[in-house]
Amino acid sequence: MTDKVLVLNGPNLGRLGSREPEIYGSETLDDISQACEKWAAELGIEVEVRQTDDEAELVGWLHEAVDRELPVVLNPAAFTHYSYSLRDACAQVATPLVEVHLSNPAARESFRHTSVIGAVATGTIAGFGIDSYRLALQAIAARG
Ligand code: DQA
Numbered sequence: 001m002t003d004k005v006l007v008l009n010g011p012n013l014g015r016l017g018s019r020e021p022e023i024y025g026s027e028t029l030d031d032i033s034q035a036c037e038k039w040a041a042e043l044g045i046e047v048e049v050r051q052t053d054d055e056a057e058l059v060g061w062l063h064e065a066v067d068r069e070l071p072v073v074l075n076p077a078a079f080t081h082y083s084y085s086l087r088d089a090c091a092q093v094a095t096p097l098v099e100v101h102l103s104n105p106a107a108r109e110s111f112r113h114t115s116v117i118g119a120v121a122t123g124t125i126a127g128f129g130i131d132s133y134r135l136a137l138q139a140i141a142a143r144g
Contacts, residue, residue, distance in 0.1 A: 005140055006070050007036050007133065008061050009051035010077035010086075016102075024102050025129045032130055036073075039134045043141040047073075055083060062089035071095040071143075073136040080105070080115045091120040096143050098136040101126035 009029065012019060017028035027035075033049040040047040052058050058079065065072045072093055079086045080099070090097055097120075104127030105112035118124050123139065125132045 004046045004048065004068075004070055005040065005073060005137065006061065006065050007033075007047050007049040007073045007137075008058060009049070009075045010058055010079045011053040011055075013075060013077050014051045014053065023108075027130050032133060035130055036133055036137065039137050043137060045137070045141050047137070055079060055085060059085055059089045062086070062093060065095065065097075066092045069095055071140045072097045073100055073133060073140065074098070074117070074121070075100045075102070075133075076117050080117050081111055082114075082116065084116060087116040087120055090117055093120075096122045096140050098122055098139055099124040099126075100132040100136045102129050102132060103127060 014029050016024055016032070017026060029051055036047045036049050050061060062072070072095065074097060076083065076086055076099065099115065099117050099121040105115070125135045128135060
C-alpha cells in the first residue's frame, strides 16, 4: 500500500472560496487540504497538499514525485490546457497519477476541452467538486 501521495494544485487554486464560487464551489484550498487529510487517514495513506501559481515549481514537484516514486493527484488548473512542460514532467511519473478537476472542463469553454495532461495520466476525474479529490485518493489507494 502506498504510504504517501502528493496532491498538487496549479495556478489560481489558492483563490478557491472567493474565485467564481458558482463554478468551483465555496470551499477554500485549506478546506480541500483538510478534507484530503481526513480521507487519506480513512484510506490508510498519507497526503501532502501543495499549491503553486508557478509552472517551474509544479514541474519541480513532479520531478520529486518521480525521484521519490510517489503517486500524484494533480489539478493542473489552466496548465491542463497548454503546458507541454507539465505534460512532459507527468510523462516521467511511473507511479499512478490522477488528473483531477473540480468542474467538468468538457462542459465549459472550448479551450478547456483539450487536456495535454490526460494522455499521460493514469486517469482523470472531473466535475465532482471537492469530491473529485476523494475519488482520486480512493483510486490510488485501491491500486496499492
Ligand atoms: C480546473 C479547470 C480548469 O479549466 C481551470 O483553468 C482551473 C480549475 C478545475 O478544477 O475545474 O483553474 O482545473
